[in-house]
Amino acid sequence: MKVAVLDINGKDTGRKVELSKDVFAIEPNNHAVYLDVKQYLANQRQGTHKAKERAEITGSTRKIKKQKGTGTARAGSIKSGVFKGGGRMFGPRPRNYGFKLNKSLKRLARKSALSMKANEKAITVLEDINFETPKTKEFKAVLKALNLEGKKSLFVLGASNNNVYLSSRNLQGHEVVNNSELSTYRIVNANQVVLFESSLEGIETNLSK
Template sequence: MAVYQIPVLSSLGKRELAADLPQEVNPHLLWEVVRWQLAKRRRGTASTKTRGEVAYSSRKIYPQKHTGRARHGDIGAPIFVGGGTVFGPKPRDYSYTLPKKVRRAGLAMAVADRAKEGKLLLVEDFAGVNGKTKEFLAWAKAAGLDGSESVLLVAESELVRRAARNLPWVVTLAPQGLNVYDILRTERLVMDLKAWETFQERLGGKE
């Protein structure tokens, strides 16, 4: 573990908070966690019809013998155009289990990576933000966020999330929704202190 000095922004100015986070980032472990997340999100609704499910008669299309042609049964056989599919996809659940220890380590590494790059900002209060996009834009400009980088905003206040969610460069989450995939697909991570507290609890095994 390493001690990171993370900037904390409030209406009174900036200060720093010391936090213990992993020093080394394991790319393969992060890949494992992202793969697990995306597998859980797959709908798994792809479905094809077998020869018993296609809308054709099961009548034998012509006699077995004396036609000089190959032997065939019903026209819904897979060999015919429009017939059933052999071994096609059926609805399934793509999710699988991943140890909690690995998930916690991945989340800690993702946050540590943003802290190491200087892309992590903690916010004590979103002064003047009460649900309006223009209010959030004014706050973001004062905080040095101008939209040139994508931002993951993790905030407890629904008003703050509502004010930011219409901006194309902001992804908003509640504190409980902080995850590796969204951290890695955005360039900056902005969290309020409640989100930081929830993150610390998750690292302590209270999820």
């Protein structure tokens, strides 16, 4: 699968790169994508929610009315959850929402997500760029040249490039990551995936194992 390489102005450089069929042209496994995205979102949850139960409420523990003869339900403590100001019944407790997935499944999920984007013509290959200093204005010019304004985009670097990363940080909906930080959620969440030319080798190496 050959894709044209674009320059910083969004124009064809005349060169083409071959995208690996084992990474960008497999039969997508939707369930693997679902599980990997579910795990990513679960790991974002802090799990610090907590409500006070009846044992943690300050209040009298005396029996508030006699057991029988009132015509109403029996009640032993004002701290019961059925009374105003009482403890929460079956309230949330701190917990870890994370769960484990096998590495092979996670690789399959990322390859499936990339293959989906390739089928949708939502992958762009851009020649490597660098900014002398971090400037949001320069990154916005790249977005405009690639017609990505108003769209969610994911830029994948071949190696760490602090100037490009910092130039994009203030722009909502646009993310810059290294090829080692590529995740299924980030791929699926983007309208367009922009792969820098130097990132292809790392992506294919990481996902072809």
